[in-house]
Amino acid sequence: MSDAFVQLSDLTLSYGKSVAVPNLDLSIREGELIALLGPSGCGKTTTMRAIAGLLSPTGGTITIDGRDVTRVPANKRGIGLVFQSYALFPHLTAFENVAFGLRLQKLPEAEIKQRTEEGLATVGLTGFEKRKPAEMSGGQQQRVALARSLVMRPKVLLLDEPLSNLDARLRLEMRTELQRVQKETGITMVFVTHDQAEALALADRIVLMKDGKIEQLGTPADLYARPETAFAAEFMGFENIFKVEGEEIVTTSGRLPLEARPESPILAWRPDAVTVGSGPHEGRVAACSFAGAHREYVIDSALGPIKADAAITLPEVPLGEAIRFDLPLATARGLAA
Ligand SMILES: Nc1ncnc2c1ncn2[C@@H]1O[C@H](COP(=O)(O)OP(=O)(O)OP(=O)(O)O)[C@@H](O)[C@H]1O
Ligand SMILES: [Mg+2]
Structure with missing residues (x-):
């Protein structure tokens, strides 16, 4: 002091x-x-x-x-x-x-x-x-x-x-x-x-x-x-914050498997940390907006809406169409409960 x-x-x-x-x-x-x-x-x-x-x-x-x-x-x-x-x-x-x-x-x-x-x-x-x-x-x-x-x-x-x-x-x-x-x-x-x-x-x-x-x-x-807590993460622009149970992400809408069991009870991804256009999961495009260097997608998924940024070089996926994505453990921020 x-x-x-x-x-x-x-x-x-x-x-x-x-x-x-x-x-x-x-x-x-x-x-x-x-x-x-x-x-x-x-x-x-x-x-x-x-x-x-x-x-x-x-x-x-x-x-x-x-x-x-x-x-x-x-x-x-x-x-x-x-x-x-x-x-x-x-x-x-x-x-x-x-x-x-x-x-x-x-x-x-x-x-x-x-x-x-x-x-x-x-x-x-x-x-x-x-x-x-x-x-x-x-x-x-x-x-x-x-x-x-x-x-x-x-x-x-x-x-x-x-x-x-x-x-x-x-x-x-x-x-x-x-x-x-x-x-x-x-x-x-x-x-x-x-x-x-x-x-x-x-x-x-x-x-x-x-x-x-x-x-x-x-x-x-x-x-x-x-950020150490969900509150801090949310304030710092982590738009995808989910609870984890075992090897799965869980929300009130559903579950999604992770590739391994994470150490933290809550995981958070910034939109640019979500993989879009490839990956083990599929959702539908609920919204897509142009943001200069990238497109901002809202993907309807088993977990509910997921916010994901895709490079502008990737072809645009139209509204309502299927889109592949991943929430990789490697790009997740682990948070305290
Ligand atoms: N004059 C007052 N009398 C009673 N309660 C008050 C008074 N001023 C603030 N509060 C209460 O104290 C708490 C903190 O208020 P404060 O004004 O410090 O918030 P703030 O972080 O500056 O918010 P903002 O971003 O809206 O300016 C709030 O719950 C508020 O309702
Ligand atoms: Mg104030």
Whole structure:
């Protein structure tokens, strides 16, 4: 724990009598970009609010940079916040929006100017100083919001779904931008999202949460390749997850034999790990969609629907026709029960 910059220890967070996050332990290293990932209601925002000091824990402690801040008020924690709604002042220019917090601190005018210009440059908005929010795109407004937090030089920057108001293209752009800013400034960031691709693309480590608890914690590569539970696997795009009994896969619709008895009680395949066009099993094409480099099939099988990606070079099998497939043990991910 010695290298923890932000340390949550046995943290319990409640609303009245209902516990949203029970006994959470989490260590965040300095300069790390951590993504909190999980479905709606799993406690991501609640955890962020506690780190920020906007919600008092009912148990446990929070330390930041070696200091116990559990009872320290929000404005004394050195935390910056960026939310989904950028909440810029509409009547102020980009410059004045970014300078706002610095002015409250009554810093000398020259320093305010220098830090504000630096902040705008960091987010790629040099030249936009005089624009008002209404004269900027959503992505540019979100950058102003980011700059506004950065100029305060927070120890930790908390971002709660900051990209979810942006359209797909801007989201991608801001994702890269955020990563660059983080590496350049070295600020420790906690980033909340329920978008698995966003977490994979951005984070140094991902904290996957379920019902207020950590389901799995690891690098993006770890979580992507080695989810440990069915929940984690489902979140990471394993669309075919089945129970095993002996040498057979079993669902409520039926059974399918495997080539050997697997070690794990649950097996999961990504669509691209399913063999299509050959194999010991037969199903029918229930759906087929073109996805550029491959076709995405839904195969009606003894197990129910199976999602399978086939190389575009394989001839397309029409709807309703028979199609061969395999769920090879070699490409399966074994999961705990
Ligand atoms: N102000 C509140 N009063 C009572 N319960 C709350 C309050 N805010 C959140 N909760 C409950 O706490 C749990 C965690 O909520 P939280 O907002 O942390 O989820 P989240 O992971 O951020 O979800 P989302 O992805 O929808 O933003 C949920 O069950 C939610 O209903
Ligand atoms: Mg939330």
